[in-house]
Amino acid sequence: MPRRKLEDAKPRLLAAGLSLFSKLGSERVNSNAIARRAKVGIGTFYAHYEDKYALLQEIQIRTLTGLRDVRIAAVRRADPAPQSQARAAITSAVRFAARHPQAYRVTLGRERAGATKHRPVVSESTRPTAEVLRELQAAGRIDPELNVDLAARAYAATEVGTLLWWLDDPDPAEASELVDTLLRLHPVVACRVTRA
Amino acid sequence: MPRRKLEDAKPRLLAAGLSLFSKLGSERVNSNAIARRAKVGIGTFYAHYEDKYALLQEIQIRTLTGLRDVRIAAVRRADPAPQSQARAAITSAVRFAARHPQAYRVTLGRERAGATKHRPVVSESTRPTAEVLRELQAAGRIDPELNVDLAARAYAATEVGTLLWWLDDPDPAEASELVDTLLRLHPVVACRVTRA
Amino acid sequence: MPRRKLEDAKPRLLAAGLSLFSKLGSERVNSNAIARRAKVGIGTFYAHYEDKYALLQEIQIRTLTGLRDVRIAAVRRADPAPQSQARAAITSAVRFAARHPQAYRVTLGRERAGATKHRPVVSESTRPTAEVLRELQAAGRIDPELNVDLAARAYAATEVGTLLWWLDDPDPAEASELVDTLLRLHPVVACRVTRA
Amino acid sequence: MPRRKLEDAKPRLLAAGLSLFSKLGSERVNSNAIARRAKVGIGTFYAHYEDKYALLQEIQIRTLTGLRDVRIAAVRRADPAPQSQARAAITSAVRFAARHPQAYRVTLGRERAGATKHRPVVSESTRPTAEVLRELQAAGRIDPELNVDLAARAYAATEVGTLLWWLDDPDPAEASELVDTLLRLHPVVACRVTRA
DNA sequence: AATGAATGAGATTTCATTCAT
DNA sequence: TATGAATGAAATCTCATTCAT
Numbered sequence: 001m002p003r004r005k006l007e008d009a010k011p012r013l014l015a016a017g018l019s020l021f022s023k024l025g026s027e028r029v030n031s032n033a034i035a036r037r038a039k040v041g042i043g044t045f046y047a048h049y050e051d052k053y054a055l056l057q058e059i060q061i062r063t064l065t066g067l068r069d070v071r072i073a074a075v076r077r078a079d080p081a082p083q084s085q086a087r088a089a090i091t092s093a094v095r096f097a098a099r100h101p102q103a104y105r106v107t108l109g110r111e112r113a114g115a116t117k118h119r120p121v122v123s124e125s126t127r128p129t130a131e132v133l134r135e136l137q138a139a140g141r142i143d144p145e146l147n148v149d150l151a152a153r154a155y156a157a158t159e160v161g162t163l164l165w166w167l168d169d170p171d172p173a174e175a176s177e178l179v180d181t182l183l184r185l186h187p188v189v190a191c192r193v194t195r196a
Numbered sequence: 197m198p199r200r201k202l203e204d205a206k207p208r209l210l211a212a213g214l215s216l217f218s219k220l221g222s223e224r225v226n227s228n229a230i231a232r233r234a235k236v237g238i239g240t241f242y243a244h245y246e247d248k249y250a251l252l253q254e255i256q257i258r259t260l261t262g263l264r265d266v267r268i269a270a271v272r273r274a275d276p277a278p279q280s281q282a283r284a285a286i287t288s289a290v291r292f293a294a295r296h297p298q299a300y301r302v303t304l305g306r307e308r309a310g311a312t313k314h315r316p317v318v319s320e321s322t323r324p325t326a327e328v329l330r331e332l333q334a335a336g337r338i339d340p341e342l343n344v345d346l347a348a349r350a351y352a353a354t355e356v357g358t359l360l361w362w363l364d365d366p367d368p369a370e371a372s373e374l375v376d377t378l379l380r381l382h383p384v385v386a387c388r389v390t391r392a
Numbered sequence: 393m394p395r396r397k398l399e400d401a402k403p404r405l406l407a408a409g410l411s412l413f414s415k416l417g418s419e420r421v422n423s424n425a426i427a428r429r430a431k432v433g434i435g436t437f438y439a440h441y442e443d444k445y446a447l448l449q450e451i452q453i454r455t456l457t458g459l460r461d462v463r464i465a466a467v468r469r470a471d472p473a474p475q476s477q478a479r480a481a482i483t484s485a486v487r488f489a490a491r492h493p494q495a496y497r498v499t500l501g502r503e504r505a506g507a508t509k510h511r512p513v514v515s516e517s518t519r520p521t522a523e524v525l526r527e528l529q530a531a532g533r534i535d536p537e538l539n540v541d542l543a544a545r546a547y548a549a550t551e552v553g554t555l556l557w558w559l560d561d562p563d564p565a566e567a568s569e570l571v572d573t574l575l576r577l578h579p580v581v582a583c584r585v586t587r588a
Numbered sequence: 589m590p591r592r593k594l595e596d597a598k599p600r601l602l603a604a605g606l607s608l609f610s611k612l613g614s615e616r617v618n619s620n621a622i623a624r625r626a627k628v629g630i631g632t633f634y635a636h637y638e639d640k641y642a643l644l645q646e647i648q649i650r651t652l653t654g655l656r657d658v659r660i661a662a663v664r665r666a667d668p669a670p671q672s673q674a675r676a677a678i679t680s681a682v683r684f685a686a687r688h689p690q691a692y693r694v695t696l697g698r699e700r701a702g703a704t705k706h707r708p709v710v711s712e713s714t715r716p717t718a719e720v721l722r723e724l725q726a727a728g729r730i731d732p733e734l735n736v737d738l739a740a741r742a743y744a745a746t747e748v749g750t751l752l753w754w755l756d757d758p759d760p761a762e763a764s765e766l767v768d769t770l771l772r773l774h775p776v777v778a779c780r781v782t783r784a
Numbered sequence: 785a786a787t788g789a790a791t792g793a794g795a796t797t798t799c800a801t802t803c804a805t
Numbered sequence: 806t807a808t809g810a811a812t813g814a815a816a817t818c819t820c821a822t823t824c825a826t
Contacts, residue, residue: 009786027223030820032788041787046822110306143380150358150369150377157357158381162350173346181346184339185354190386205811226795237812242797401790419615422816433791438818502698535772542761542769546750550773553745554738565738573738576731577746582778597807618799620809629808634801 010048012038017055022102026056063107067096082136086188090179097163098175108160126152133187142191151187158185206244208234213251218298222252222307259303263292278332282384286375293359294371301363304356322348329383338387347383354381402440404430409447414494418448418503455499459488474528478580482571489555490567500552518544525579534583543579550577598636600626605643610690614644651695655684670724674776678767685751686763696748714740721775730779739775746773
């Protein structure tokens with residue numbers, strides 16, 4: 001007996017996939033399980049997504065877009081001083097992770113795997129951070145010896161790795177403390193030139 | 197047709213597993229492929245390991261042990277000043293990753309390791325770093341407001357994330373530059389108190 | 393290449409399993425063979441039964457149910473005299489075995505049924521026979537020294553063992569003769585009190 | 589390192605096989621397990637037996653021989669009256685089963701299976717019983733209508749089936765009661781002619 | 785468009801058997 | 806003669822995918 005509810009198959013699949021991917025990892029989840037949890041026929045799954053990696057990809061793209069949007073908005077609202085900008089960006093990331101832990105885990109956690117057909121989606125752009133550092137370096141505000149590309153890249157690892165760990169920590173620190181710590185380890189702060 | 201060569205099945209399996217896991221990830225590798233590459237019968241694989249995750253686990257345990265050993269040795273040899281200690285630890289990690297890129301990737305990369313049966317092995321102990329920070333903090337050498345546990349944990353993410361990225365970078369930075377950058381972002385350096 | 397015929401996978405599997413189990417015994421049969429004989433994909437087998445022992449179990453449950461039903465019906469139709477009741481029960485069992493030799497063999501023969509996962513299904517209830525004997529004993533119609541539970545149990549062995557042997561006998565006796573013999577050995581007849 | 593003890597490999601294998609076959613059934617036991625439990629190399633197993641069914645066969649032959657021997661001896665010792673003879677035979681069987689429960693189970697239980705290579709060993713000869721019945725029938729001591737072959741065969745099922753059940757009964761009856769019950773159901777007793 | 789029974793390629797795992805030592 | 810690591814055929818079971826309804 002086909003055709004039951006023609007409504008909201010896609011959102012249901014997205015939610016089911018998010019939940020299962022975050023709990024089990026993409027390789028331990030199968031398309032039947034996603035469809036079952038979405039209360040949708042398997043056929044319907046394949047009508048909407050080529051395979052489970054296509055669904056994963058959509059989750060990741062949506063998440064990265066959302067993450068980028070909130071960061072841009074936060075930075076725009078913030079004081080233009082470099083430290084304030086950094087704090088705003090960090091705060092927005094921490095808040096996003098706290099609000100969407102599953103999406104954050106699925107997108108930035110161990111799901112690069114994605115396999116053969118679909119290439120990984122994550123390429124956490126460290127360009128903007130590097131640019132800011134370069135400008136500050138030119139202005140003599142941070143150590144001229146610093147390799148800004150490397151530092152930007154390293155900071156990205158700090159933020160993502162720390163947030164992923166934080167989301168799974170059974171006894172998690174306060175968000176504000178997390179922001180403080182990340183800010184101290186951000187190159188803008190950690191590598192600033194201190195005058196005598 | 198049994199017993200063909202009396203050689204060393206276990207090292208061969210370990211090498212084959214390392215190579216395949218690092219190339220494809222644990223879920224994309226199967227026991228047949230490991231046995232085939234090790235030039236060993238599939239039965240031999242199961243005579244040595246309960247399943248592919250047991251092999252992965254052995255690789256990870258060996259790698260973590262090796263990594264810890266070289267770090268301990270390096271730190272022991274180094275000047276006792278905190279920055280020298282940190283530099284020695286970082287140098288040893290960078291060198292280890294450079295020498296054993298596959299093992300480093302397989303052990304510290306995105307291998308959640310076998311889901312149900314075997315629990316993940318990685319628990320990069322951040323305890324030692326936290327202790328050092330605590331002592332320096334007591335001595336007034338680093339910022340009294342710093343949450344040392346959080347900072348130690350965050351630095352671990354920095355180092356691991358950066359090295360994993362470095363190993364896959366098509367145009368990798370010099371190892372020495374990597375050490376410099378990581379040192380600057382290490383809490384011992386980044387959060388030190390600067391006197392007027 | 394999925395869904396070829398919309399027919400009746402389950403009955404086909406049941407028939408194939410019955411035939412193969414009865415011919416080879418559960419351990420000499422494998423799921424592929426059952427599926428092949430049922431002209432069904434192996435996946436279809438596992439969509440319907442957890443494993444071959446689950447199929448065996450279903451055959452056994454159906455058979456025992458059928459056997460009990462015909463016995464109850466026969467006894468109900470028969471004269472209420474104990475010997476008539478016994479004869480009716482025996483006749484129904486002999487007729488059932490003759491009509492469904494494979495099912496009888498598979499269910500009551502040496503099928504310990506699947507070792508670990510599924511427990512054997514046979515528990516040929518000897519309760520009813522024991523009850524009848526107890527009543528007759530109370531009425532002084534059968535030997536007061538008889539252990540009725542033991543006798544009921546022993547008779548069950550007689551009937552099942554004899555029928556299993558009969559089904560495989562290359563030169564089988566007449567059914568009527570079988571009924572006569574079993575009746576003579578039934579405790580209701582064999583252990584009745586004979587007055588002087 | 590080969591060659592450890594050249595002693596008693598065969599008895600050890602026999603004991604190990606008996607124990608495992610009786611616990612698990614021949615199909616759930618494998619040659620490696622037998623060798624392991626016998627504390628003997630697998631190679632040694634194959635030096636003594638072609639496969640596990642050959643070992644099973646030897647156990648069964650030894651058991652049947654032993655069973656026949658004790659029955660013959662008991663019958664020879666007993667009073668020549670038919671009932672005494674029957675009682676002696678039954679008593680010897682009950683005692684044998686009680687003393688060698690594993691051997692009895694393995695030989696007379698659900699192990700006909702034996703499979704392809706080796707044919708089943710059990711063919712519980714009902715000839716002697718039939719002969720005795722025939723003589724008694726000729727002497728007018730038992731019902732002239734009785735089909736003695738069928739009755740002998742049915743009694744064999746009674747005895748074996750009851751003893752197998754008894755060995756596994758969590759709350760087993762007394763041996764003497766078992767003998768009494770079996771005797772009452774033995775054709776010699778159950779089908780004897782009762783004079784007015 | 786939605787469904788889910790059916791499919792079979794392929795992964796996992798077992799175990800009887802051999803043979804170099 | 807005894808050993809047991811090594812072997813691979815064969816069994817079990819999973820799951821992405823199709824397509825008749």
